[in-house]
Amino acid sequence: MSTENNAEVAATAAVSIKLPDFWKNDPVMWFAQAEAQFALGRVVNDETKYYHIIGKVDQTVICHISDLVVAPPADNKYAAVKERLISRFVLSAETRLERLLGSYELGDLRPTHLLAKMRELAIGLKVDDNLLKMLFIQRLPVNVRPILSCHDGTLDKLAEMADKMVGVTSSLTTAAVDDAAGPSGASGLQEQVDFLTAEVRRLTTSERTRNRSASRGRSSSKSRTGSQKEVCWYHRKYGRDAHQCREPCAFNSKN
Template identity: 35%
Template sequence: MEPVKEEFASLSSISITSRIPDFWKKSPKIWFIQTEAVLTPQKMSDEAKYQIVISKLTPEVIEQVTDILISPPETGKYEKLKRRLLQIFEESEDRQIKKLIGEMELGDQKPSQLMRKMQDLARGRVTTETLLVLWQNLLPPAIRAVLAVSESKSEDILASIADKVMESMTPLNSVSAVQQSSLGNSPENNLISEIEKLNNRLRRLETRNNTSNFRTRSRSRSRGRFQHNQRHNPNWLCKYHYKYKNKATKCVKPCNWKPSQREKPAEN
Protein backbone atom coordinates (compact mmCIF):
# COMPACT_ATOMS: atom_id res chain seq x y z
CA MET A 1 0.00 0.00 0.00
CA GLU A 2 2.92 2.36 0.61
CA PRO A 3 3.83 2.76 -3.09
CA VAL A 4 0.17 3.50 -3.85
CA LYS A 5 0.14 6.28 -1.25
CA GLU A 6 3.33 7.78 -2.67
CA GLU A 7 1.90 7.68 -6.20
CA PHE A 8 -1.33 9.32 -5.01
CA ALA A 9 0.62 12.03 -3.21
CA SER A 10 2.67 12.67 -6.36
CA LEU A 11 -0.45 12.99 -8.53
CA SER A 12 -2.04 15.27 -5.95
CA SER A 13 1.04 17.51 -5.97
CA ILE A 14 0.97 17.72 -9.77
CA SER A 15 -2.71 18.68 -9.70
CA ILE A 16 -2.08 21.41 -7.14
CA THR A 17 0.93 22.76 -9.02
CA SER A 18 -1.08 23.03 -12.25
CA ARG A 19 -3.54 25.35 -10.50
CA ILE A 20 -0.82 27.86 -9.61
CA PRO A 21 0.45 30.28 -12.30
CA ASP A 22 4.08 31.21 -12.76
CA PHE A 23 5.40 33.85 -10.38
CA TRP A 24 4.17 37.39 -11.09
CA LYS A 25 7.06 39.82 -10.77
CA LYS A 26 4.75 42.83 -11.14
CA SER A 27 2.29 41.64 -8.49
CA PRO A 28 4.12 39.31 -6.09
CA LYS A 29 1.80 39.99 -3.18
CA ILE A 30 -1.29 39.11 -5.21
CA TRP A 31 0.49 36.00 -6.52
CA PHE A 32 1.16 34.74 -3.00
CA ILE A 33 -2.46 35.40 -2.01
CA GLN A 34 -3.64 33.25 -4.92
CA THR A 35 -1.00 30.60 -4.31
CA GLU A 36 -1.81 30.27 -0.62
CA ALA A 37 -5.51 30.01 -1.47
CA VAL A 38 -4.55 26.78 -3.25
CA LEU A 39 -1.94 25.51 -0.79
CA THR A 40 -3.50 26.25 2.60
CA PRO A 41 -6.51 23.88 2.32
CA GLN A 42 -4.10 21.04 1.44
CA LYS A 43 -2.31 21.32 4.80
CA MET A 44 1.00 20.79 3.02
CA SER A 45 4.32 20.70 4.78
CA ASP A 46 6.77 23.59 4.74
CA GLU A 47 9.07 21.62 2.44
CA ALA A 48 6.28 20.84 -0.05
CA LYS A 49 5.17 24.49 -0.28
CA TYR A 50 8.78 25.58 -0.65
CA GLN A 51 9.35 23.19 -3.56
CA ILE A 52 6.14 24.25 -5.34
CA VAL A 53 7.09 27.93 -5.18
CA ILE A 54 10.55 27.13 -6.60
CA SER A 55 8.92 25.30 -9.52
CA LYS A 56 7.02 28.48 -10.39
CA LEU A 57 10.05 30.79 -10.52
CA THR A 58 11.62 31.86 -13.82
CA PRO A 59 15.43 31.78 -14.23
CA GLU A 60 15.51 35.57 -13.88
CA VAL A 61 13.76 35.37 -10.52
CA ILE A 62 15.83 32.41 -9.33
CA GLU A 63 18.98 34.53 -9.75
CA GLN A 64 17.66 36.76 -6.94
CA VAL A 65 17.26 33.89 -4.44
CA THR A 66 20.13 31.53 -5.28
CA ASP A 67 21.66 31.88 -1.80
CA ILE A 68 18.46 30.57 -0.21
CA LEU A 69 18.17 27.74 -2.71
CA ILE A 70 21.78 26.68 -2.19
CA SER A 71 21.69 26.91 1.61
CA PRO A 72 18.06 26.83 2.74
CA PRO A 73 17.27 27.04 6.47
CA GLU A 74 16.33 23.84 8.26
CA THR A 75 12.88 25.20 9.08
CA GLY A 76 10.70 27.99 7.69
CA LYS A 77 11.99 27.59 4.13
CA TYR A 78 8.74 28.73 2.54
CA GLU A 79 8.40 31.87 4.68
CA LYS A 80 12.00 32.91 4.11
CA LEU A 81 11.65 32.49 0.33
CA LYS A 82 8.38 34.40 0.40
CA ARG A 83 9.88 37.31 2.37
CA ARG A 84 12.81 37.59 -0.03
CA LEU A 85 10.61 37.60 -3.13
CA LEU A 86 8.30 40.25 -1.67
CA GLN A 87 11.28 42.35 -0.58
CA ILE A 88 12.78 42.31 -4.08
CA PHE A 89 9.75 42.56 -6.33
CA GLU A 90 7.09 44.36 -4.29
CA GLU A 91 7.08 48.06 -5.13
CA SER A 92 7.87 50.43 -2.30
CA GLU A 93 5.16 52.70 -0.93
CA ASP A 94 6.82 55.74 -2.48
CA ARG A 95 6.95 54.02 -5.86
CA GLN A 96 3.30 53.02 -5.64
CA ILE A 97 2.23 56.57 -4.78
CA LYS A 98 4.27 58.00 -7.67
CA LYS A 99 2.68 55.49 -10.01
CA LEU A 100 -0.78 56.34 -8.69
CA ILE A 101 -0.30 60.07 -9.19
CA GLY A 102 1.60 60.26 -12.46
CA GLU A 103 1.55 57.01 -14.42
CA MET A 104 -2.05 55.81 -14.60
CA GLU A 105 -4.23 56.15 -17.71
CA LEU A 106 -7.61 54.85 -18.85
CA GLY A 107 -6.56 53.36 -22.18
CA ASP A 108 -8.89 50.61 -23.42
CA GLN A 109 -10.08 49.52 -20.00
CA LYS A 110 -13.31 50.37 -18.25
CA PRO A 111 -13.38 53.17 -15.66
CA SER A 112 -14.17 50.57 -12.99
CA GLN A 113 -11.06 48.57 -13.94
CA LEU A 114 -8.93 51.68 -13.64
CA MET A 115 -10.50 52.35 -10.26
CA ARG A 116 -9.56 48.87 -8.99
CA LYS A 117 -5.93 49.32 -10.02
CA MET A 118 -5.74 52.70 -8.36
CA GLN A 119 -7.34 51.35 -5.19
CA ASP A 120 -4.71 48.62 -5.09
CA LEU A 121 -1.93 51.19 -5.38
CA ALA A 122 -3.51 53.49 -2.80
CA ARG A 123 -4.14 50.78 -0.17
CA GLY A 124 -5.44 53.26 2.34
CA ARG A 125 -2.50 55.64 1.99
CA VAL A 126 -4.64 58.32 0.32
CA THR A 127 -8.12 59.46 1.26
CA THR A 128 -11.18 58.40 -0.72
CA GLU A 129 -11.71 62.00 -1.83
CA THR A 130 -8.16 62.26 -3.19
CA LEU A 131 -8.43 58.92 -4.96
CA LEU A 132 -11.70 59.96 -6.62
CA VAL A 133 -10.17 63.24 -7.84
CA LEU A 134 -7.16 61.43 -9.32
CA TRP A 135 -9.40 58.85 -10.96
CA GLN A 136 -11.90 61.33 -12.43
CA ASN A 137 -9.10 63.43 -13.91
CA LEU A 138 -8.20 60.43 -16.09
CA LEU A 139 -11.73 60.05 -17.51
CA PRO A 140 -13.21 61.67 -20.67
CA PRO A 141 -14.96 65.04 -20.12
CA ALA A 142 -18.43 63.60 -20.81
CA ILE A 143 -18.04 61.05 -18.02
CA ARG A 144 -16.67 63.65 -15.62
CA ALA A 145 -19.70 65.84 -16.35
CA VAL A 146 -22.07 63.06 -15.31
CA LEU A 147 -20.12 62.22 -12.16
CA ALA A 148 -20.03 65.90 -11.19
CA VAL A 149 -23.81 65.94 -10.63
CA SER A 150 -23.88 62.63 -8.77
CA GLU A 151 -24.76 62.85 -5.11
CA SER A 152 -22.99 59.58 -4.34
CA LYS A 153 -19.44 59.51 -3.00
CA SER A 154 -19.13 55.73 -3.15
CA GLU A 155 -16.22 54.54 -5.27
CA ASP A 156 -18.15 51.46 -6.45
CA ILE A 157 -21.29 53.40 -7.41
CA LEU A 158 -19.37 56.11 -9.25
CA ALA A 159 -17.30 53.49 -11.09
CA SER A 160 -20.53 51.72 -12.13
CA ILE A 161 -22.04 55.00 -13.40
CA ALA A 162 -18.85 55.77 -15.34
CA ASP A 163 -18.96 52.35 -17.01
CA LYS A 164 -22.57 52.91 -18.10
CA VAL A 165 -21.82 56.37 -19.50
CA MET A 166 -18.88 54.96 -21.44
CA GLU A 167 -21.15 52.28 -22.91
CA SER A 168 -23.60 54.97 -24.07
CA MET A 169 -20.76 56.85 -25.79
CA THR A 170 -19.83 53.98 -28.13
CA PRO A 171 -20.97 54.47 -31.76
CA LEU A 172 -22.96 51.23 -31.91
CA ASN A 173 -24.87 51.81 -28.69
CA SER A 174 -27.37 54.40 -27.54
CA VAL A 175 -28.62 55.53 -24.21
CA SER A 176 -31.04 52.59 -24.26
CA ALA A 177 -28.02 50.36 -23.69
CA VAL A 178 -27.53 51.99 -20.31
CA GLN A 179 -29.38 50.27 -17.52
CA GLN A 180 -31.52 53.23 -16.64
CA SER A 181 -33.50 51.26 -14.11
CA SER A 182 -30.46 51.17 -11.89
CA LEU A 183 -30.13 54.96 -12.08
CA GLY A 184 -33.81 55.86 -11.85
CA ASN A 185 -34.99 59.39 -12.43
CA SER A 186 -31.71 60.82 -11.19
CA PRO A 187 -29.55 63.75 -12.35
CA GLU A 188 -27.09 61.20 -13.74
CA ASN A 189 -29.77 59.59 -15.89
CA ASN A 190 -31.09 62.94 -17.15
CA LEU A 191 -27.60 64.10 -18.07
CA ILE A 192 -26.86 60.82 -19.88
CA SER A 193 -30.01 61.38 -21.96
CA GLU A 194 -28.92 64.92 -22.83
CA ILE A 195 -25.47 63.69 -23.82
CA GLU A 196 -27.01 61.08 -26.08
CA LYS A 197 -29.19 63.74 -27.75
CA LEU A 198 -26.09 65.82 -28.43
CA ASN A 199 -24.30 62.76 -29.80
CA ASN A 200 -27.21 62.12 -32.18
CA ARG A 201 -27.17 65.73 -33.38
CA LEU A 202 -23.42 65.56 -33.95
CA ARG A 203 -23.80 62.32 -35.92
CA ARG A 204 -26.51 63.91 -38.12
CA LEU A 205 -24.34 66.97 -38.73
CA GLU A 206 -21.38 64.78 -39.58
CA THR A 207 -23.49 62.81 -42.08
CA ARG A 208 -24.77 66.05 -43.63
CA ASN A 209 -21.24 67.47 -43.89
CA ASN A 210 -19.96 64.28 -45.50
CA THR A 211 -22.76 64.44 -48.10
CA SER A 212 -22.04 68.10 -48.83
CA ASN A 213 -18.31 67.43 -49.14
CA PHE A 214 -19.01 64.58 -51.55
CA ARG A 215 -21.12 66.85 -53.78
CA THR A 216 -18.46 69.54 -53.70
CA ARG A 217 -15.78 67.04 -54.71
CA SER A 218 -18.01 65.74 -57.51
CA ARG A 219 -18.54 69.27 -58.90
CA SER A 220 -14.81 69.92 -58.66
CA ARG A 221 -14.05 66.78 -60.65
CA SER A 222 -16.63 67.75 -63.27
CA ARG A 223 -15.14 71.22 -63.60
CA GLY A 224 -11.73 69.64 -63.82
CA ARG A 225 -12.79 67.41 -66.72
CA PHE A 226 -14.51 70.39 -68.38
CA GLN A 227 -11.35 72.49 -68.09
CA HIS A 228 -9.21 69.57 -69.21
CA ASN A 229 -11.21 69.30 -72.43
CA GLN A 230 -10.82 73.05 -72.97
CA ARG A 231 -7.04 72.80 -72.97
CA HIS A 232 -6.70 69.75 -75.18
CA ASN A 233 -9.58 69.94 -77.72
CA PRO A 234 -8.77 72.39 -80.53
CA ASN A 235 -12.38 72.33 -81.74
CA TRP A 236 -13.93 72.94 -78.37
CA LEU A 237 -16.98 75.18 -78.36
CA CYS A 238 -18.49 76.90 -75.39
CA LYS A 239 -21.96 75.79 -74.37
CA TYR A 240 -23.57 78.82 -76.01
CA HIS A 241 -22.07 78.34 -79.46
CA TYR A 242 -22.41 74.57 -79.19
CA LYS A 243 -26.14 74.90 -78.59
CA TYR A 244 -27.17 78.06 -80.45
CA LYS A 245 -24.49 78.30 -83.14
CA ASN A 246 -24.65 81.75 -84.82
CA LYS A 247 -27.63 82.74 -82.68
CA ALA A 248 -25.48 82.70 -79.52
CA THR A 249 -25.35 86.04 -77.75
CA LYS A 250 -22.70 84.98 -75.26
CA CYS A 251 -19.35 83.22 -75.45
CA VAL A 252 -17.00 81.56 -72.92
CA LYS A 253 -13.28 81.62 -73.68
CA PRO A 254 -11.39 79.80 -75.04
CA CYS A 255 -14.23 79.01 -77.42
CA ASN A 256 -13.06 78.06 -80.92
CA TRP A 257 -16.11 79.37 -82.78
CA LYS A 258 -14.98 81.01 -86.02
CA PRO A 259 -16.90 83.39 -88.27
CA SER A 260 -16.53 80.92 -91.13
CA GLN A 261 -18.64 78.53 -89.15
CA ARG A 262 -21.63 80.85 -89.25
CA GLU A 263 -24.60 79.37 -90.97
CA LYS A 264 -25.47 80.78 -94.43
CA PRO A 265 -28.76 82.62 -94.71
CA ALA A 266 -31.49 80.71 -96.43
CA GLU A 267 -31.77 81.37 -100.20
CA ASN A 268 -35.08 82.66 -101.63
Protein backbone atom coordinates in the same frame (compact mmCIF):
# COMPACT_ATOMS: atom_id res chain seq x y z
CA MET B 1 -7.47 5.64 7.14
CA SER B 2 -3.93 4.37 7.78
CA THR B 3 -0.87 6.56 8.03
CA GLU B 4 0.39 5.07 4.77
CA ASN B 5 -2.83 5.97 2.97
CA ASN B 6 -2.71 9.49 4.38
CA ALA B 7 0.79 9.90 3.01
CA GLU B 8 -0.32 8.71 -0.43
CA VAL B 9 -3.24 11.15 -0.49
CA ALA B 10 -0.96 14.01 0.55
CA ALA B 11 1.57 13.12 -2.14
CA THR B 12 -1.14 12.98 -4.81
CA ALA B 13 -2.54 16.37 -3.72
CA ALA B 14 0.93 17.92 -3.80
CA VAL B 15 1.54 16.73 -7.35
CA SER B 16 -1.86 18.05 -8.50
CA ILE B 17 -1.02 21.62 -7.45
CA LYS B 18 -0.57 23.74 -10.60
CA LEU B 19 0.63 27.23 -9.81
CA PRO B 20 0.78 30.00 -12.44
CA ASP B 21 4.17 31.47 -13.29
CA PHE B 22 5.38 34.00 -10.74
CA TRP B 23 3.80 37.46 -11.13
CA LYS B 24 6.61 39.99 -10.86
CA ASN B 25 4.10 42.84 -11.03
CA ASP B 26 2.03 41.54 -8.09
CA PRO B 27 3.93 39.10 -5.83
CA VAL B 28 1.60 39.52 -2.86
CA MET B 29 -1.46 38.36 -4.81
CA TRP B 30 0.57 35.56 -6.42
CA PHE B 31 1.51 34.14 -3.03
CA ALA B 32 -2.09 34.55 -1.85
CA GLN B 33 -3.23 32.41 -4.77
CA ALA B 34 -0.45 29.87 -4.17
CA GLU B 35 -1.46 29.52 -0.53
CA ALA B 36 -5.11 29.09 -1.52
CA GLN B 37 -4.09 26.17 -3.73
CA PHE B 38 -1.94 24.72 -0.94
CA ALA B 39 -4.94 24.89 1.39
CA LEU B 40 -7.26 23.21 -1.13
CA GLY B 41 -4.68 20.50 -1.78
CA ARG B 42 -3.94 20.14 1.95
CA VAL B 43 -0.27 20.81 1.34
CA VAL B 44 1.29 21.70 4.69
CA ASN B 45 4.84 20.41 4.35
CA ASP B 46 7.29 23.33 4.30
CA GLU B 47 9.69 21.67 1.86
CA THR B 48 6.89 20.76 -0.57
CA LYS B 49 5.67 24.37 -0.70
CA TYR B 50 9.24 25.59 -1.11
CA TYR B 51 9.84 23.40 -4.16
CA HIS B 52 6.52 24.43 -5.73
CA ILE B 53 7.64 28.07 -5.53
CA ILE B 54 11.13 27.36 -6.89
CA GLY B 55 9.56 25.56 -9.84
CA LYS B 56 7.52 28.61 -10.86
CA VAL B 57 10.16 31.36 -11.06
CA ASP B 58 12.10 32.12 -14.24
CA GLN B 59 15.73 33.09 -14.74
CA THR B 60 15.09 36.79 -14.12
CA VAL B 61 13.56 35.99 -10.74
CA ILE B 62 15.60 33.07 -9.42
CA CYS B 63 18.75 35.20 -9.32
CA HIS B 64 17.16 37.10 -6.42
CA ILE B 65 16.90 33.91 -4.34
CA SER B 66 19.96 32.03 -5.63
CA ASP B 67 21.44 31.68 -2.15
CA LEU B 68 18.18 30.19 -0.86
CA VAL B 69 18.19 27.73 -3.77
CA VAL B 70 21.83 26.65 -3.53
CA ALA B 71 21.88 26.48 0.26
CA PRO B 72 18.33 26.58 1.61
CA PRO B 73 17.84 27.07 5.35
CA ALA B 74 17.20 23.99 7.44
CA ASP B 75 13.80 25.29 8.56
CA ASN B 76 11.15 27.64 7.16
CA LYS B 77 12.36 27.38 3.57
CA TYR B 78 9.03 28.51 2.12
CA ALA B 79 8.76 31.53 4.43
CA ALA B 80 12.31 32.60 3.54
CA VAL B 81 11.65 32.45 -0.22
CA LYS B 82 8.29 34.21 0.13
CA GLU B 83 9.72 37.06 2.20
CA ARG B 84 12.63 37.57 -0.21
CA LEU B 85 10.54 37.60 -3.39
CA ILE B 86 7.93 39.95 -1.98
CA SER B 87 10.57 42.36 -0.70
CA ARG B 88 12.31 42.42 -4.10
CA PHE B 89 9.27 42.79 -6.35
CA VAL B 90 6.50 44.51 -4.42
CA LEU B 91 5.97 48.16 -5.34
CA SER B 92 7.14 50.60 -2.71
CA ALA B 93 4.66 53.00 -1.13
CA GLU B 94 6.38 55.87 -2.97
CA THR B 95 6.01 54.16 -6.36
CA ARG B 96 2.36 53.29 -5.74
CA LEU B 97 1.62 56.86 -4.68
CA GLU B 98 3.38 58.23 -7.77
CA ARG B 99 1.33 55.98 -10.05
CA LEU B 100 -1.88 56.81 -8.24
CA LEU B 101 -1.31 60.55 -8.47
CA GLY B 102 -0.09 60.82 -12.02
CA SER B 103 0.93 57.95 -14.23
CA TYR B 104 -2.01 55.54 -14.13
CA GLU B 105 -4.30 55.92 -17.17
CA LEU B 106 -7.62 54.46 -18.33
CA GLY B 107 -6.26 53.15 -21.64
CA ASP B 108 -8.44 50.28 -22.83
CA LEU B 109 -9.64 49.42 -19.31
CA ARG B 110 -13.27 49.71 -18.29
CA PRO B 111 -13.71 52.42 -15.63
CA THR B 112 -14.72 49.81 -13.02
CA HIS B 113 -11.49 47.91 -13.72
CA LEU B 114 -9.47 51.12 -13.47
CA LEU B 115 -11.04 51.87 -10.09
CA ALA B 116 -10.15 48.39 -8.82
CA LYS B 117 -6.50 48.87 -9.82
CA MET B 118 -6.40 52.33 -8.26
CA ARG B 119 -7.80 50.93 -5.02
CA GLU B 120 -5.09 48.27 -5.05
CA LEU B 121 -2.43 50.97 -5.42
CA ALA B 122 -4.02 52.92 -2.56
CA ILE B 123 -3.77 50.09 -0.02
CA GLY B 124 -1.89 51.38 3.01
CA LEU B 125 -1.61 54.94 1.66
CA LYS B 126 -4.48 56.40 3.72
CA VAL B 127 -6.26 57.70 0.61
CA ASP B 128 -9.91 58.45 1.39
CA ASP B 129 -12.79 58.02 -1.07
CA ASN B 130 -13.07 61.75 -1.81
CA LEU B 131 -9.47 61.95 -3.02
CA LEU B 132 -9.78 58.65 -4.87
CA LYS B 133 -12.94 59.93 -6.59
CA MET B 134 -11.14 63.05 -7.78
CA LEU B 135 -8.16 61.05 -9.08
CA PHE B 136 -10.47 58.54 -10.75
CA ILE B 137 -12.53 61.17 -12.58
CA GLN B 138 -9.36 62.88 -13.83
CA ARG B 139 -8.49 59.71 -15.75
CA LEU B 140 -11.83 59.44 -17.54
CA PRO B 141 -12.60 60.88 -21.01
CA VAL B 142 -13.16 64.64 -20.90
CA ASN B 143 -16.73 64.37 -22.22
CA VAL B 144 -17.95 62.42 -19.18
CA ARG B 145 -16.06 64.20 -16.40
CA PRO B 146 -18.44 67.13 -15.79
CA ILE B 147 -21.49 64.93 -15.20
CA LEU B 148 -19.68 62.43 -12.99
CA SER B 149 -18.14 65.22 -10.92
CA CYS B 150 -21.66 66.13 -9.77
CA HIS B 151 -22.59 62.53 -8.97
CA ASP B 152 -23.14 62.12 -5.22
CA GLY B 153 -23.49 58.33 -5.03
CA THR B 154 -20.88 55.83 -3.93
CA LEU B 155 -17.61 55.47 -5.79
CA ASP B 156 -18.68 52.04 -7.04
CA LYS B 157 -21.94 53.46 -8.46
CA LEU B 158 -20.01 56.25 -10.12
CA ALA B 159 -17.67 53.73 -11.79
CA GLU B 160 -20.65 51.67 -13.03
CA MET B 161 -22.21 54.79 -14.48
CA ALA B 162 -18.87 55.65 -16.13
CA ASP B 163 -18.84 52.18 -17.73
CA LYS B 164 -22.18 52.91 -19.40
CA MET B 165 -21.23 56.38 -20.54
CA VAL B 166 -17.85 55.36 -21.95
CA GLY B 167 -19.53 52.43 -23.71
CA VAL B 168 -22.05 54.74 -25.37
CA THR B 169 -19.27 57.14 -26.36
CA SER B 170 -17.21 54.36 -27.95
CA SER B 171 -20.08 52.91 -29.98
CA LEU B 172 -21.16 56.30 -31.28
CA THR B 173 -17.59 57.27 -32.16
CA THR B 174 -17.29 54.13 -34.28
CA ALA B 175 -20.57 54.90 -36.02
CA ALA B 176 -19.48 58.49 -36.60
CA VAL B 177 -16.26 57.37 -38.31
CA ASP B 178 -18.24 55.07 -40.62
CA ASP B 179 -20.77 57.74 -41.55
CA ALA B 180 -18.23 60.54 -42.01
CA ALA B 181 -17.02 58.95 -45.24
CA GLY B 182 -20.36 59.69 -46.92
CA PRO B 183 -21.60 63.00 -48.36
CA SER B 184 -23.80 63.65 -45.35
CA GLY B 185 -21.04 62.81 -42.87
CA ALA B 186 -21.02 66.17 -41.07
CA SER B 187 -24.77 66.21 -40.45
CA GLY B 188 -24.72 62.55 -39.41
CA LEU B 189 -21.93 63.24 -36.94
CA GLN B 190 -23.86 66.13 -35.42
CA GLU B 191 -26.96 63.95 -35.06
CA GLN B 192 -24.96 61.34 -33.22
CA VAL B 193 -23.35 63.94 -30.96
CA ASP B 194 -26.88 65.14 -30.14
CA PHE B 195 -27.89 61.57 -29.43
CA LEU B 196 -24.88 61.09 -27.13
CA THR B 197 -25.83 64.21 -25.19
CA ALA B 198 -29.37 62.92 -24.76
CA GLU B 199 -28.08 59.49 -23.73
CA VAL B 200 -25.81 60.98 -21.07
CA ARG B 201 -28.75 62.96 -19.70
CA ARG B 202 -30.84 59.79 -19.67
CA LEU B 203 -28.21 57.90 -17.68
CA THR B 204 -27.92 60.73 -15.18
CA THR B 205 -31.70 61.05 -14.79
CA SER B 206 -32.02 57.29 -14.40
CA GLU B 207 -29.44 57.23 -11.61
CA ARG B 208 -31.12 60.09 -9.74
CA THR B 209 -34.51 58.43 -10.09
CA ARG B 210 -33.16 55.20 -8.57
CA ASN B 211 -31.80 57.15 -5.61
CA ARG B 212 -35.22 58.76 -4.98
CA SER B 213 -37.33 55.65 -5.43
CA ALA B 214 -35.54 52.31 -5.75
CA SER B 215 -38.45 50.18 -6.89
CA ARG B 216 -39.90 52.65 -9.38
CA GLY B 217 -36.44 53.59 -10.63
CA ARG B 218 -35.45 49.99 -11.28
CA SER B 219 -38.49 49.22 -13.44
CA SER B 220 -38.20 52.49 -15.35
CA SER B 221 -34.48 52.04 -15.97
CA LYS B 222 -34.89 48.46 -17.16
CA SER B 223 -37.63 49.49 -19.59
CA ARG B 224 -35.60 52.30 -21.09
CA THR B 225 -32.35 50.35 -21.19
CA GLY B 226 -34.03 47.34 -22.77
CA SER B 227 -35.59 49.36 -25.57
CA GLN B 228 -32.27 51.12 -26.29
CA LYS B 229 -30.42 47.80 -26.57
CA GLU B 230 -33.01 46.11 -28.82
CA VAL B 231 -33.02 48.68 -31.63
CA CYS B 232 -29.95 50.21 -33.31
CA TRP B 233 -29.28 53.94 -33.45
CA TYR B 234 -30.45 54.32 -37.07
CA HIS B 235 -33.88 52.78 -36.43
CA ARG B 236 -34.28 54.70 -33.16
CA LYS B 237 -33.58 57.92 -35.10
CA TYR B 238 -35.34 57.29 -38.42
CA GLY B 239 -37.69 54.37 -37.81
CA ARG B 240 -38.96 52.76 -41.04
CA ASP B 241 -37.17 55.44 -43.11
CA ALA B 242 -33.71 54.27 -41.98
CA HIS B 243 -31.43 53.22 -44.85
CA GLN B 244 -28.84 51.57 -42.62
CA CYS B 245 -28.92 49.11 -39.73
CA ARG B 246 -26.31 48.08 -37.20
CA GLU B 247 -26.47 44.66 -35.60
CA PRO B 248 -27.74 43.60 -33.16
CA CYS B 249 -31.09 45.22 -33.99
CA ALA B 250 -34.59 43.87 -33.36
CA PHE B 251 -36.44 46.52 -35.39
CA ASN B 252 -37.43 44.19 -38.23
CA SER B 253 -38.61 41.45 -35.88
CA LYS B 254 -40.80 43.96 -34.06
CA ASN B 255 -42.34 45.40 -37.22
